[in-house]
Amino acid sequence: MSDTADSEGMASSLSAWFSLIRPAHWIKNLLLVVPVIFSHASISAGMCMKLVVGMVAMSLAASAGYIVNDIKDATFDRLHVRKRHRPIAARLIRPKQALSAAIGMAAASLTLAAAGVSATVGIEVAAYLVATAAYSAYFKRFVGTDVAILTGLYVWRLLIGGEITATPPSPWLICLSVNLFMALALIKRIDEVSSISTPATMLLGRGYTHVHRSSLLAGTGFFAFATVITILGYLAWSNAVVLYYRDPVWLWGTAVVVCLWLVHLWRRAIDGTIGGDPVMFAAADPVSLALVGLGTAAYIQAV
Known part of the structure; x- marks a missing residue:
């Protein structure tokens, strides 16, 4: 009985962390491929490898941003019909644990981008992380400004993809x-x-x-x-x-x-x-x- 309870508890914990980092949203990082597709440039194996590394780096950066957003919005999320089930709002994961995970993901993202692709891409990923943190902490409260920043974060993915593949949009x-x-x-x-x-x-x-x-x-x-x-x-x-x-x-x-x-x-x-x-x-x-x-x-x- 104890083993069963432990297994259920572990499964529940993994499910909460899986929900927190939102891997389904990583599909948005396919935008990195868009510049090279519409430039009609030749695609080499080396370019594909860099794109994969870039996508992993951006996925980690995005998840770090989602975690910071959920920490910041936990009080509001508890009053929302859908968002109250998010792990931090539901008190399934403590904010300190979540923040440690976000810092680790951000560090891994920067390391991958800089070492696996280029220093320039590392700087661009760092800028993305700063922008998402600023959005969550401050700018999302302002009507109009919030949607402009969200748009900018999507377009920034295109620019990162263009830098990785040397095909500027x-x-x-x-x-x-x-x-x-x-x-x-x-x-x-x-x-x-x-x-x-x-x-x-x-x-x-x-x-x-x-x-x-x-x-x-x-x-x-x-x-x-x-x-x-x-x-x-x-x-x-x-x-x-x-x-x-x-x-x-x-x-x-x-x-x-x-x-x-x-x-x-x-x-x-x-x-x-x-x-x-x-x-x-x-x-x-x-x-x-x-x-x-x-x-x-x-x-x-x-x-």
């Missing part, structure tokens, strides 16, 4: 990324505000209330429109389209797919059914996955 890709990730960050806030039980309630730990809902909706519409316009502008005016694509007509289909996907997320956010993170929602949402499949098929046909 083009101005078109940067513009597309800023608009797309601003739209997704605003969708995240719409979903959270839509989940608030009463109109007078403030989004816990942040400055948003139902008063901001119309502004969030308008902002999402603006950046979603700008995302699609950026794709169309690239297809109409960039010389790279003719240079790199065998049948670029298919690329117009990707603009339609992106538009449909953002509208789908927008509608789900209004209903408050995304669950907090649009990227993670999309990774398990059948409609989003079907649209990604269609967009990928169109891109493959174009190449």
Whole structure:
């Protein structure tokens, strides 16, 4: 009986730590590969190895950031219908233990990035860690500033990927990324505000209330429109389209797919059914996955 209880306790502890570091969110670090794909550069075995090391380093950095965020937000999370089950909020892991783990992950991330890739990438990962800590400690409380920083953290991944593969993102890709990730960050806030039980309630730990809902909706519409316009502008005016694509007509289909996907997320956010993170929602949402499949098929046909 004692062995069974010990095994159950260990399994519960491992589950809590697994939940704390959020490995499912590491999928976001696939953004490191995007610059080399859209630069149409040759990919060598050495480059692939550096990308793998970079992804591991960024995954550790991201998990360190999630832990710091959960420590900082524990009081608010205990009052939230979904977040109260997070390990620190639920008192399954002590904050001091979690902070020690975050420091260890951050140190491992910096070591991997600097020693396994380059000193420049090490500095960029360090900047990412500082930005995530500043966001959790201070900037997430300010309406507008928080979504701008979230967008910047996504775009920063692209820049790190460009540094690793020596394929800096083009101005078109940067513009597309800023608009797309601003739209997704605003969708995240719409979903959270839509989940608030009463109109007078403030989004816990942040400055948003139902008063901001119309502004969030308008902002999402603006950046979603700008995302699609950026794709169309690239297809109409960039010389790279003719240079790199065998049948670029298919690329117009990707603009339609992106538009449909953002509208789908927008509608789900209004209903408050995304669950907090649009990227993670999309990774398990059948409609989003079907649209990604269609967009990928169109891109493959174009190449």
